[in-house]
Amino acid sequence: MAKRASHDKAECPVARTVDIIGDEWSLLILRDAFDGLRRFGEFQKNLGLAKNILATRLRHLVAHGILEHAPASDGSAFHEYVLTDKGRDLFHVLVGLRQWGEHHCFQPGEPHSVLVDAQKGQPVRPLEVHAHDGRRLDATDAVVKKVSEQKPRAKR
Amino acid sequence: MAKRASHDKAECPVARTVDIIGDEWSLLILRDAFDGLRRFGEFQKNLGLAKNILATRLRHLVAHGILEHAPASDGSAFHEYVLTDKGRDLFHVLVGLRQWGEHHCFQPGEPHSVLVDAQKGQPVRPLEVHAHDGRRLDATDAVVKKVSEQKPRAKR
DNA sequence: GAAATTGGTTTCAAAATGAAACCACCCAGG
DNA sequence: CCTGGGTGGTTTCATTTTGAAACCAATTTC
Numbered sequence: 001m002a003k004r005a006s007h008d009k010a011e012c013p014v015a016r017t018v019d020i021i022g023d024e025w026s027l028l029i030l031r032d033a034f035d036g037l038r039r040f041g042e043f044q045k046n047l048g049l050a051k052n053i054l055a056t057r058l059r060h061l062v063a064h065g066i067l068e069h070a071p072a073s074d075g076s077a078f079h080e081y082v083l084t085d086k087g088r089d090l091f092h093v094l095v096g097l098r099q100w101g102e103h104h105c106f107q108p109g110e111p112h113s114v115l116v117d118a119q120k121g122q123p124v125r126p127l128e129v130h131a132h133d134g135r136r137l138d139a140t141d142a143v144v145k146k147v148s149e150q151k152p153r154a155k156r
Numbered sequence: 157m158a159k160r161a162s163h164d165k166a167e168c169p170v171a172r173t174v175d176i177i178g179d180e181w182s183l184l185i186l187r188d189a190f191d192g193l194r195r196f197g198e199f200q201k202n203l204g205l206a207k208n209i210l211a212t213r214l215r216h217l218v219a220h221g222i223l224e225h226a227p228a229s230d231g232s233a234f235h236e237y238v239l240t241d242k243g244r245d246l247f248h249v250l251v252g253l254r255q256w257g258e259h260h261c262f263q264p265g266e267p268h269s270v271l272v273d274a275q276k277g278q279p280v281r282p283l284e285v286h287a288h289d290g291r292r293l294d295a296t297d298a299v300v301k302k303v304s305e306q307k308p309r310a311k312r
Numbered sequence: 313g314a315a316a317t318t319g320g321t322t323t324c325a326a327a328a329t330g331a332a333a334c335c336a337c338c339c340a341g342g
Numbered sequence: 343c344c345t346g347g348g349t350g351g352t353t354t355c356a357t358t359t360t361g362a363a364a365c366c367a368a369t370t371t372c
Contacts, residue, residue, distance in 0.1 A: 004329080004358070005205065007184075012269050013257025014187045014250060020261070022253075024178040028163075031170045035300055040319050049161065050361045055320060077369060078318065083295075086260050091295040092283040093252035094170060097178075100249060101169025104242050105176070111303040113168050118299045122288035127248040132278035139239075139247040143274045144191055147267040160327070160360080196350050206330045211351060233338060234349065 011147050020064050021090065025049055025057050031094055033067065033087065038080035066090070092127065099126055167303050176220050177246065181205055181213050187250055189223065189243065194236035222246070248283065255282055 007015035021027060028047055037043055044054050058081055061067040066087035072078040098115055106112050115124050129137045163171035177183060184203055193199055200210050214237055217223040222243035228234040254271055262268050271280050285293045 005180075007180075008261075011267065012187070012254075013261060014254045015184060015257075016261035017253040017257035018180050018183045018187075022178070022180040022183050024161075024163075024174050027174045027178050028171060031168070031174075034295055041317085044319090050363090051320065052322080052362090053360065076318095088295045089256055089259065090252075092285065093249065093256060095285050095298075096246075096249035096252045096283075097173045098168075098170045100245055101171075101173035103245065105164075105169060105172035111167065111306070113300050113302045114306065115298050116301050117287035117289075117291070117293060118297050119291075120287065120289065121301075124293060124298055125286045125288060125290075127252075127283055127285065129248065129251050129283065130281045131273035131276065132281060133273075133276065134281075135273070135275075137273060137280060139190055139244045141274050142251075142271050142280055144269050145272050145277075146269045150267070150270065197348085200350090206332090207351065208331090208353080209329065212328095232349095 012144075017093075021061075021066070021093075023057075025053060026061060027094075027097065029054075029057055029061065030066070030083075030087070030090055033081065033083050034091065034094055038082055039072070039078070040081070043081070061087070095124070096127055168300075173249075177217075177222070177249075179213075181209060182217060183250075183253065185210075185213055185217065186222070186239075186243070186246055189237065189239050190247065190250055194238055195228070195234070196237070199237070217243070251280070252283055 007019040010016055010019075021030065025047070029043055032043055032046055037046060040054065040058070043058070044051055047054070058067065058069075062069050062081070065084055067081045068084050069079050069081055072080045095115065102112060102114075116122055117124060129142065131137050131141075135141075163175040166172055166175075177186065181203070185199055188199055188202055193202060196207075196210065196214070199214070200207055203210070214223065214225075218225050218237070220242075221240055223237045224240050225235050225237055228236045251271065258268060258270075272278055273280060285298065287293050287297070291297075
C-alpha cells in the first residue's frame with residue numbers, strides 16, 4: 001500500500017526528470033561525476049554514503065543512460081562510471097543548484113567552492129532564462145502551457 | 157545509527173542546495189508553486205501525495221525561507237504558501253530540470269507541457285552557461301575550484 | 313603466494329513514507 | 343444559530359527505504 005510514487009508517465013518534463021534524478025544522492029553523484037570522479041570507490045569515499053545505496057543509485061543512473069559503466073581507462077580490469085551525453089546535458093541543472101546555493105546558503109564571507117571557466121579561471125556567469133526573441137525572463141514572465149492548452153499541430 | 161546524512165555545512169553549494177530541496181516532493185511542490193498554486197489543498201490534489209508528507213515538506217520549505225506561509229489572498233481566514241524572493245531564485249533550477257526532461261524523457265512526437273514566454277507565447281530558449289567574458293561553456297570547459305585551491309584574498 | 317584493495321551483496325535495525333482515520337476550525341445555507 | 347461540508351492539518355500504523363556493518367569474490371600489489 002505504501003508504494004513509492006512514480007512520475008515517469010507525467011506530461012510534465014519536470015516530473016519525469018525529478019523521477020529519475022530527484023534525490024539527494026543521485027544529484028551529488030552527478031556533481032562528483034561532473035567533477036571528474038569515475039570509480040565506485042571514489043564516489044563512495046567522497047560522498048561517504050553506504051556502499052549498497054551507492055550501488056543502487058549508480059545502477060539506476062546507468063539504467064537511465066545518464067552514466068555508462070565502462071572498462072576502466074587506466075588499463076586495470078576494473079570498471080568506471082562516466083557521464084554519457086545525456087548525463088552531460090544535466091550540466092545546467094547542476095549549475096543552477098550551485099548558483100542558488102552560492103547565493104542563498106552561505107553567510108557573507110563564508111568560503112565556498114566556485115565554478116570557474118577552465119581557461120581563464122574566472123567564475124561563470126549567473127544563469128539567465130531568455131525568451132525566444134532574446135528578452136530576459138524571470139519566473140513571472142514565463143508560464144507552463146499544458147498539452148491540453150496547446151494548439152493542435154498543423155497536419156503531419 | 158541510521159541517521160540521515162546532512163550536507164548543510166558542506167563547502168560545496170550544490171550539496172547545501174540539495175540538502176534543502178533535493179528530494180522529489182520538494183521539487184514538485186516548487187514546480188507547482190511557480191505554476192501559481194498556493195493552497196495546501198491545491199498542492200495535495202495536484203501532486204497526489206499524502207497530507208502528512210506535504211505538511212512536513214511545506215514546513216521545511218517555509219523554515220528555509222523558500223515559501224512563506226501567509227494569510228490567504230482571497231480574504232478568507234485560511235493561509236497560503238507563496239514563493240519568497242529566495243524561492244523565486246530557484247527558477248533556473250526548475251527550468252533546467254524541465255528542459256532536460258523535454259529533451260531526454262519523451263519519445264519523439266510524445267506531447268508534453270511547454271514553458272513559454274507569457275507575452276508572446278513562444279517557448280523559452282535552452283539555458284546556456286557563459287563564462288565571465290561571455291564565451292559559452294559546456295561541462296568540460298568549467299571546473300570547480302575548491303576553497304583550499306582559491307587564492308587567499310587580498311587583505312581586508 | 314599472501315595480503316590488501318576494489319567493488320560489490322547481504323543482513324538487519326532505524327528512519328522515512330504513505331494511506332487512512334481523526335480532528336479542529338472556518339464558512340455557507342437554511 | 344445550527345448544521346453540514348470543505349480546509350488544513352495531526353496521529354497512527356504498516357510498508358518501504360536507508361544506512362551501517364559484515365561478508366565475499368575478483369583483482370592487484372607485495
